[in-house]
Amino acid sequence: MVTLCCVCGRIEQRGEWLDTSDLADNELVSHGYCPDCFNEAIQNIDRYEHASASELYQSDKIFVPLC
Ligand SMILES: [Zn+2]
Numbered sequence: 660m661v662t663l664c665c666v667c668g669r670i671e672q673r674g675e676w677l678d679t680s681d682l683a684d685n686e687l688v689s690h691g692y693c694p695d696c697f698n699e700a701i702q703n704i705d706r707y708e709h710a711s712a713s714e715l716y717q718s719d720k721i722f723v724p725l726c
Pocket residue numbers: 664665666667668669692693694695696697
């Protein structure tokens with residue numbers, strides 16, 4: 660089973676994050692975050708928690724992807 664990043668679509672194999680073109684057709688897939696997208700999601704969650712109502716209204720500035 661491989662982990663597929665739900666944001667950028669890369670897959671984790673043996674500690675490396677690769678393009679999905681390296682994914683075998685019959686491979687079992689679990690969804691999660693790659694380190695880059697995880698860090699970005701954490702920063703966005705932190706921004707979301709400290710944002711004012713008017714900032715939250717501008718949804719293009721705060722994006723928290725859901726898996
Ligand atoms: Zn990713």
